[in-house]
Amino acid sequence: MRVIGYLRVSTITQEHGLDAQRASITAEAKRRGWQVEWIEDAGKSGKDIDRPGITAALAMLKAREADALVVAKLDRLSRSLADFARLLESAAKQGWSVVALDLGIDTTTPTGKLVANVMAAVAQWERETIGLRTKEALAAAKAKGVHVGRPQGQDPAVVRRIRRWRKAGMTYRTIADRLNADAVVLPGGGAKWHPNSVRTICARMARI
Template sequence: MRVGYARVSTAEQKTGLQTDALTGAGCERIFEETASGAQRDRPELMKALEFLREGDVLVVWKLDRLARSLRQLIETVEDMQTRGIGFISITEGIDTTSAGGKLVFHIFGALAEFEREMIQERTKAGLKAAKGRGQRLGRPAAMTDTQIKMARSMKAAGDLSAAQIAEQLGVSRATLYRHL
């Protein structure tokens, strides 16, 4: 069975163009939704995915109707494939029920994985370069060296409790103890 999913982002938009194409593609049931593609929680998409059975095919008018990011798209389609469900995107001509469609989709997946790895490499290189320039990485220190010296001298004087010293320095007791 071919099952369609149509989505528009705002109430002013209509799904007519998509539903016409989905009906023309042989969809017997169409789930329609008004929701941003960036939202992960889309009730009609969830209903459509739950409705699908092994051997069925989910059909969308365009890839961006199913997912906003390539990662989200790949995760959704891979989940369907493990359940024996095909996927068709009319506009892009992708059909995972055919060998050529599977190839195109796997190329998309490989490109997405490549992109993730490139981002990781650039991030690591940037952190290494910053560290090499002596830049301190991570969260800023809660206490300056001056505050630590003041705290030590206040504690040595013995006139104030740890809570009072922390309050005067504007830090928590835990932070004070960590630096002492």
């Protein structure tokens, strides 16, 4: 099986951390007969997945140039449960697997899939809770007479994020969930992003 061994450290002075991660993945690859292609993000935070290395890895997986994404520790991939759940969703739809050695997450096995599904369910609960809080906050603001504006166009930075995520293989729903989690305001001032909202912006980008 062809796998991407993904490595990450938060600062470039933590090179020993890359070596330790590489050693863990190498040992597992030898045991299971994997062919590993290495991708790393040195000096990159794990607060989100907007990183050059992981973006390249996701593009390779979408193109079926590899069969699985492997990390020594889950927090090397992402510290956000919501982001991890979105990666699992992309993996399921595109036909590749995710392996996090430290937590026994391995979607090539029934037990590993169970662990991943539990984490995805928790992330879904988290997203729904955030959505409810957002609606309540908007309602409270309106009750106090605060005007909730309706911007005429979307922030260019948000458009760039959407374009980058689509190129990485994220679905419209996954992008919408992420924008909601980040409390990004809709162009029309709505309370929540939906897949069709993202699709509309992508259609506009295609016409530019």
